[in-house]
Amino acid sequence: MNSIKKNFIYNSIYQLLVIAMPLITTPYISRVLGANGIGVYSYSYSVSQYYVLFIMLGLNNYGNRTIASIRNDKKLLKENFWSIYFMQLFLGISVSLIYFIYCFSIARNTFAALIMSIYVISACFDINWFLFGMEMFKATVIRNTLIKVLTTACIFIFVRNAEDVYTYCLIMVMGIFLSQIALWPYIKKIVPFYFPSFSEIKVHIKPNLVLFLTVIAVSLYKIMDKIMLGMLSNTSQVGFYESAERIILIPTSLITSLGTVMLPRMTNMFATEKNSDKTKNLLYKSIVLAAFLSSSMAAGIMGVSKEFIPIFYGSGYEECINLFLILLPSCFFLGFGNVLRTQYLIPKKLDKIYVTSAFFGAVTNLIVNSLLIPKYFAVGAAVGTLLSEIVVCVYQSYMIRKKVELGKYIFTTVPFLVSSVVMFLIIYNFNSSDIRIIGLLFLKIVIGVLIYIITLLLQAFIYTRIRKISIKELIH
Incomplete structure (x- = not known):
C-alpha cells in the first residue's frame, strides 16, 4: 500500500471520527440542551471562529504547500517552519487580546464568549499545517482520536440538563485546545529551534x-x-x-x-x-x-x-x-x-x-x-x-x-449523478404504514444501496455496448 492510500485511510478515519463523535452525542444533546441550547453554542463558536481565522490567515493551505515543497531540505524546513510559526504566534497573541475586548464590550453572551476564548488561544498552537505538509497523518490521527473519545465521554458524564450548556461549550473547546497542544512533541524531533529574523518572517x-x-x-x-x-x-x-x-x-x-x-x-x-x-x-x-x-x-x-x-x-x-x-x-x-x-x-x-x-x-x-x-x-x-x-x-x-x-x-x-437521483426519488417516496419507522429506515437503506449499484451497472453495460469496450477498459 503506497503512502497516498495510507494517508487517505488515516485521515479518513480521523475525519469519520470527527463526524462519528457528534453523531453519537447529537441525539443526546438535542434532547438535553434543545435547539436553543445548541444555538447558544453554535452562535458563540461561529463568532470565535472569525478570530481564529485572523490568527491562521491562509496557513492551512499556504503552510501546507510551503512545507510540502521544501520538506526534503532540512535547513530550509527548519527556517521556514519557525519563520511561519513566529508570524502565527504574533498574530495569535494580538488577536486574542482583541477577542477579550469583544467579550467584555460587544458579546451578546459574555460567559459563553469567554469560554470560547480557549478556542481562540488554541489557534496559537495549531501546527496541523506543518504535519500535513510533511504527510505525517498517522501522528495526528492517533493523538486526536484519544482526545475525541475523551471529549465524548465527558459530554455524557457532565452534560445532564439544559442548564449545562456552558459545560458543553467548555468540553468542546478544551478538546480542541488539547488536540493542538498534543502535536508539539513531534516538532523537536523534526525541526530544531531557530529564531528567525523579521525579514524571514516578512517573506x-x-x-x-x-x-x-x-x-x-x-x-x-x-x-x-x-x-x-x-x-x-x-x-x-x-x-x-x-x-x-x-x-x-x-x-x-x-x-x-x-x-x-x-x-x-x-x-x-x-x-x-x-x-x-x-x-x-x-x-x-x-x-x-x-x-x-x-x-x-x-x-x-x-x-x-x-x-x-x-x-x-x-x-x-x-x-x-x-x-x-x-x-x-x-x-x-x-x-x-x-x-x-x-x-x-x-x-x-x-x-x-x-x-x-x-x-x-x-x-x-x-x-x-x-x-x-x-x-x-x-x-x-x-x-x-x-x-x-x-x-x-x-x-x-x-x-x-x-x-x-x-x-x-x-x-x-x-453516471454517479444519475444513479443518485434515481435512488433518491424511489426511496424518498417509498412509504409503508405497516412497517415501524425504524424498520422502514433500514429497509430504505437496503433498497437504496441496491438501486444505486444496479443503476450504475446498467449505465456501464449500456456504455460498453455503445462504445464496444470491456468493463475492464471502462474502469481503467
Whole structure:
C-alpha cells in the first residue's frame, strides 16, 4: 500500500471520527440542551471562529504547500517552519487580546464568549499545517482520536440538563485546545529551534494574505450564515441549521480528507517532477472518488431524511428535513470543487482563481441570506449555501477548462449523478404504514444501496455496448 492510500485511510478515519463523535452525542444533546441550547453554542463558536481565522490567515493551505515543497531540505524546513510559526504566534497573541475586548464590550453572551476564548488561544498552537505538509497523518490521527473519545465521554458524564450548556461549550473547546497542544512533541524531533529574523518572517506575509482573502470569503458562506441567522432570527433557528449541518459533514468529511492528503502530494509532485501523466491520473481518480462519495451519500441521506430525523433528533426537529433536501445537494459541487482547488489550483499556485471564486461565492451567499433569512430563516440560509457552492464550483471549472481535461471529468460524474437521483426519488417516496419507522429506515437503506449499484451497472453495460469496450477498459 503506497503512502497516498495510507494517508487517505488515516485521515479518513480521523475525519469519520470527527463526524462519528457528534453523531453519537447529537441525539443526546438535542434532547438535553434543545435547539436553543445548541444555538447558544453554535452562535458563540461561529463568532470565535472569525478570530481564529485572523490568527491562521491562509496557513492551512499556504503552510501546507510551503512545507510540502521544501520538506526534503532540512535547513530550509527548519527556517521556514519557525519563520511561519513566529508570524502565527504574533498574530495569535494580538488577536486574542482583541477577542477579550469583544467579550467584555460587544458579546451578546459574555460567559459563553469567554469560554470560547480557549478556542481562540488554541489557534496559537495549531501546527496541523506543518504535519500535513510533511504527510505525517498517522501522528495526528492517533493523538486526536484519544482526545475525541475523551471529549465524548465527558459530554455524557457532565452534560445532564439544559442548564449545562456552558459545560458543553467548555468540553468542546478544551478538546480542541488539547488536540493542538498534543502535536508539539513531534516538532523537536523534526525541526530544531531557530529564531528567525523579521525579514524571514516578512517573506510569508504577502502570500499568506492572498490565501487569507479566500479564507475570509469562504467563511462568509460557511460561518456567517449562522451568525446572520442568530442576528436576523433566533437561536433556535441556528440550532436547526447547526443540527442539519452536522449530518452534511458525513459525505463532505471524506472529500475534505482526500483533499488534505492530496494537496501536499500534488504540490511536491509539481515541484519535483515533470511527468504530467501522473498528476493527471491522480486528478482523474480523485474526481471519480469524490463524485461517488458525494453523490451516493448525499442522495442516500436525503432519501431517508423523513425517517432519520425524528429517530435521531427526537420531536421538534422536523424543519431539518427541508434543510437536508436543500443543503445535501451542495455536497456534489463542494466535492468537485475541492478536488480542483486542492489538487490543481493551490499546488499550481493559481491563487487568483481560487480567491476570486471564493469571493463570488461569498457575495452570492450574502445577497441570498439578506433576502431570504428574514422571511424563511434557516431555509433561506440553506439556499444561500447551496447557491454559493454552485457558483464557486462553476467558476473554478470555467477558469481551468483549457488547462485540464474538464469535459472528461464532468462526463465521469454523470453516471454517479444519475444513479443518485434515481435512488433518491424511489426511496424518498417509498412509504409503508405497516412497517415501524425504524424498520422502514433500514429497509430504505437496503433498497437504496441496491438501486444505486444496479443503476450504475446498467449505465456501464449500456456504455460498453455503445462504445464496444470491456468493463475492464471502462474502469481503467
